[in-house]
Amino acid sequence: MASVSELYDVTWEDMRDKLRKWREENYRNSEQIVDVGEELINEHASKLGDDVWIIYEQVMIAALDCSRDDLAWSCLQELKRQFPDSHRVKRLAGMRLEALERYDDANKLYDSILQDDPTNTAARKRKISILRAQGKSSEAIRELNEYLEQFVGDQEAWHELSELYINEHDYAKAAFCLEELMMTNPHNHLYCEQYAEVKYTQGGLENMELSRKYFAQALKLNNRNMRALFGLYMSASHIAGSPKVSAKVKKDNVKYAAWAASQINRAYQLAGRGKKENKCSVKAVEEMLESMQITMS
Amino acid sequence: MAGPELLLDSSIRLWVVLPIVFITFFVGVLRHYVTQLLQSDKKVDLEQVSDSQVLIRSRVLRENGKYIPKQSFAMRKHYFNDAETGFFKKVKRKVVPKNPMTDTSMLTDMMKGNLTNVLPMIVIGGWINWAFSGFVTTKVPFPLTLRFKPMLQRGIELLSLDASWVSSASWYFLNVFGLRSMYSLILGQDNAADQSRIMQDQMTGAAMAMPPDPNKAFKSEWEALEIVEHKWALENVEDELMSQDLNFRGLFSQDPKKMF
Numbered sequence: 001m002a003s004v005s006e007l008y009d010v011t012w013e014d015m016r017d018k019l020r021k022w023r024e025e026n027y028r029n030s031e032q033i034v035d036v037g038e039e040l041i042n043e044h045a046s047k048l049g050d051d052v053w054i055i056y057e058q059v060m061i062a063a064l065d066c067s068r069d070d071l072a073w074s075c076l077q078e079l080k081r082q083f084p085d086s087h088r089v090k091r092l093a094g095m096r097l098e099a100l101e102r103y104d105d106a107n108k109l110y111d112s113i114l115q116d117d118p119t120n121t122a123a124r125k126r127k128i129s130i131l132r133a134q135g136k137s138s139e140a141i142r143e144l145n146e147y148l149e150q151f152v153g154d155q156e157a158w159h160e161l162s163e164l165y166i167n168e169h170d171y172a173k174a175a176f177c178l179e180e181l182m183m184t185n186p187h188n189h190l191y192c193e194q195y196a197e198v199k200y201t202q203g204g205l206e207n208m209e210l211s212r213k214y215f216a217q218a219l220k221l222n223n224r225n226m227r228a229l230f231g232l233y234m235s236a237s238h239i240a241g242s243p244k245v246s247a248k249v250k251k252d253n254v255k256y257a258a259w260a261a262s263q264i265n266r267a268y269q270l271a272g273r274g275k276k277e278n279k280c281s282v283k284a285v286e287e288m289l290e291s292m293q294i295t296m297s
Numbered sequence: 298m299a300g301p302e303l304l305l306d307s308s309i310r311l312w313v314v315l316p317i318v319f320i321t322f323f324v325g326v327l328r329h330y331v332t333q334l335l336q337s338d339k340k341v342d343l344e345q346v347s348d349s350q351v352l353i354r355s356r357v358l359r360e361n362g363k364y365i366p367k368q369s370f371a372m373r374k375h376y377f378n379d380a381e382t383g384f385f386k387k388v389k390r391k392v393v394p395k396n397p398m399t400d401t402s403m404l405t406d407m408m409k410g411n412l413t414n415v416l417p418m419i420v421i422g423g424w425i426n427w428a429f430s431g432f433v434t435t436k437v438p439f440p441l442t443l444r445f446k447p448m449l450q451r452g453i454e455l456l457s458l459d460a461s462w463v464s465s466a467s468w469y470f471l472n473v474f475g476l477r478s479m480y481s482l483i484l485g486q487d488n489a490a491d492q493s494r495i496m497q498d499q500m501t502g503a504a505m506a507m508p509p510d511p512n513k514a515f516k517s518e519w520e521a522l523e524i525v526e527h528k529w530a531l532e533n534v535e536d537e538l539m540s541q542d543l544n545f546r547g548l549f550s551q552d553p554k555k556m557f
Contacts, residue, residue, distance in 0.1 A: 008557040018557065032556055119343050150343065153350035179369050180354075183361040210366055216534045217364075223543040259539050266542070271549050 004039050012044040016051065023058050030065035033058060038071060053082060060092055064099040072096055087113050091122050103130050121151060128160075137164055155184055162194070171202045189221035193228045200235055205242060211235045212256070226267065233260035234292065261289050303462065305433065313429050313465055320425075321472040322479065324417055329484055332413050348390065348511050355385075355518050363530040370527045378522050385519035390511045422469060426451060429465035436461050 004015065015036050022033060037059035045052050060075035076096060079089045090113050097106035107130060113123040124147055131140035144161050148154065162177035178195040185191055196214035199207045212235040218228035239245060240253035268285045355377055362370045377384050433453060441449070441460040449467040450458065463471075 004556075010557050014557065036556075119341050119346055150347045151350055152347075152354045176369070179365045182364050183357050186361050186364045213531045213534055216538045217531055219543065220534060220538045224545055224548045226548075229543070256535055256539070263543050267545055267548070270545055273549075 004036050012040060012047060015040050016048060019055055019058060030062035033062035034066050034068060037062065053079065057092060064095060087117060087120055091126060094126055098130060103134060106130060121154065137168060140164060155181060171198050174198050187221060189218040189225055192218035192221065193225060196231055200231065205244060208235050208239050212239065229260055229264055233257055233264065236260060264289065309434060313434055317425060317465060317469050318472055320421065321469060322476055324421060325476060325480055328413050328417060335409050352514055352518055355522055359522055359525045363528050367527050367529060374522060378519055385515045422466060425469045426466045433462045434465040434468045435463060437463060
């Protein structure tokens with residue numbers, strides 16, 4: 001098996017910097033992390049200096065994702081040897097137990113962390129993840145609500161809660177969570193788009209209007225969000241097709257839908273530039289838009 | 298008093314000016330490491346963390362509330378500010394004034410701070426005063442009034458000497474403040490050798506994780522939130538969006554994502 005450095009012709013410094021980039025930008029490409037990290041640890045551990053510990057942590061979590069128990073165990077041993085009383089290492093040990101589905105042992109470990117340090121957010125969040133892994137979503141929702149009551153600023157938690165509510169089809173509460181996220185991250189187009197989708201799913205004229213507005217906002221923040229573009233088309237044509245709207249609103253929404261459709265066509269034409277199948281795919285898009293159009297009464 | 302310029306022995310420069318600079322610098326670096334060793338873990342109170350996050354949320358609501366629908370904003374404002382059930386109205390924290398004399402952790406922190414900062418300064422200042430006294434060390438480049446003479450010319454009893462000529466003790470103090478930027482270059486920002494910042498901190502008082510009185514913070518946040526109006530930023534978003542074609546640049550890249 002050729003090593004990563006041979007395959008891509010990179011030095012150990014490149015590999016270390018790549019791992020740092022993945023770490024800082026929160027990538028979850030666990031297989032790649034395991035490949036690069038394992039080689040870095042086995043061959044170049046001495047050259048890394050103090051960086052090696054954070055790389056151990058990163059590789060361990062990636063190894064748990066890929067079911068590489070051997071690698072995870074060895075990383076954990078190294079970390080335990082270096083930081084014997086650390087809560088952070090204890091949490092990693094708990095994550096390994098979770099990966100082995102020994103949830104009771106993991107819970108005991110997290111409880112001991114919390115006894116020592118009641119403000120430790122990582123342990124509390126792992127406990128909630130255990131509940132979610134076991135499928136106890138209503139309990140997970142309850143615990144997460146309690147957690148958020150104390151740590152209102154934890155955005156990761158708000159997002160997790162919105163996902164849980166969507167799974168439970170409680171769209172109003174999911175919308176609330178997404179509103180929190182939109183307020184703290186006004187430039188993130190993905191939150192706007194998710195919020196618009198939740199509103200669209202809720203249905204009803206007012207929610208449709210809101211959803212159209214937020215799809216437009218997502219597009220304004222990022223012109224390339226195709227999902228938001230389709231969402232804009234769907235919500236606008238939905239409102240235009242509803243019998244209860246006034247003529248002016250209908251006219252406006254028809255205009256919006258037409259604009260969205262023209263942009264979609266343009267995008268597909270640009271995408272297919274220089275390709276042979278272009279004509280067919282463009283025609284397919286036009287037909288799709290026709291069929292998606294809610295028939296006007 | 299622009300009399301004839303004094304010519305100082307060049308060995309003063311070699312044996313006084315430079316050693317004082319080095320001494321000050323190394324003592325500062327030493328202080329930084331000693332402070333790091335002696336630093337105790339700060340224990341955070343759960344309630345303090347929670348309160349500070351609530352205040353941040355309220356501030357975010359005030360600043361970015363225009364991105365959420367009017368209804369949602371009204372709901373949250375009501376949650377915080379309602380006359381009977383609002384968070385800022387209902388929650389009163391018990392404020393225990395932290396007396397520096399009796400609170401043991403603060404006392405030890407204060408003692409450690411004194412030990413590592415003030416003591417070396419006094420010791421070394423005194424030693425320099427004793428070792429390098431009786432002669433003029435350097436001249437400050439700007440003219441000073443006679444009032445500065447007793448302060449800056451310790452040990453030199455000359456009535457006619459220009460106040461710009463200073464003794465080694467004042468050169469030492471100049472160094473203490475001047476080497477601050479050197480410390481941040483070498484030890485990184487936020488280092489313990491930065492004495493003037495510490496003195497500033499002492500003056501502004503115990504402004505730690507949470508202002509000593511959360512109730513006051515709540516009250517000011519309540520007032521700020523009361524006056525905020527909701528002006529929806531999405532009022533004309535469609536028209537703004539559709540004023541021009543969408544920019545699809547970068548959407549159609551051909552190469553697959555490679556690892557390196």
